[in-house]
């Protein structure tokens with residue numbers, strides 16, 4: 633995989649014109665586009681695919697519900713022809729198994745490649761204190777490992793984790809388990825609400841498969857120049 637192919641740019645806006653413009657501008661500059669709750673909730677599935685054009689799409693809706701409902705949501709999301717979809721690992725084993733099975737069945741029915749089904753472990757905006765506030769047993773790395781192993785047992789293709797856990801998960805889950813990593817901050821970008829962060833180059837060196845990068849690119853005065861700068865840093 634080339635450095636460019638590893639980058640999924642997170643387009644978080646409710647505005648379809650801005651999303652379409654960013655996706656067109658960045659087409660060919662990155663590996664794919666990630667669309668999440670903000671655009672999806674405002675504009676719906678048809679608009680999402682329309683905005684993204686033919687680029688590989690990560691549909692990041694982080695489903696977290698009972699198995700039957702998550703399976704149905706995964707089935708519905710496949711009409712956007714995603715390359716990756718995700719659920720929360722904390723939804724449990726039966727829920728993750730139902731998500732994988734729904735993706736398999738529906739992609740067969742639609743005659744499309746099965747998307748990678750990923751599980752979100754511990755959000756990159758949470759640290760050890762936040763985890764203990766919600767009664768989860770930290771430190772964050774331990775909880776990420778626990779959830780990643782459960783996801784792997786459930787037939788999930790990989791996890792969304794922070795850069796801080798990449799090395800641990802590579803050792804624990806092996807070379808083929810996909811590690812998709814948000815909370816990526818080049819040295820020249822603002823941190824914002826992210827807590828467990830790393831630079832793009834360090835994250836790839838640690839073993840990340842895909843990097844999810846939003847505001848450092850989309851919030852830049854020149855998003856194409858920012859994307860190119862990140863690609864150059866990865867290639868250096």
Ligand SMILES: O=C(O)c1cc(=O)[nH]c(=O)n1[C@@H]1O[C@H](COP(=O)(O)O)[C@@H](O)[C@H]1O
Nearest residue numbers: 642692754755756792814815844845846847
């Ligand atoms: O699943 C995700 O993509 C995700 C998981 C996570 O733990 N942290 C996280 O930031 N994300 C998403 O990754 C993107 C990060 O965007 P920036 O912080 O702007 O780079 C956002 O769209 C988040 O919704």
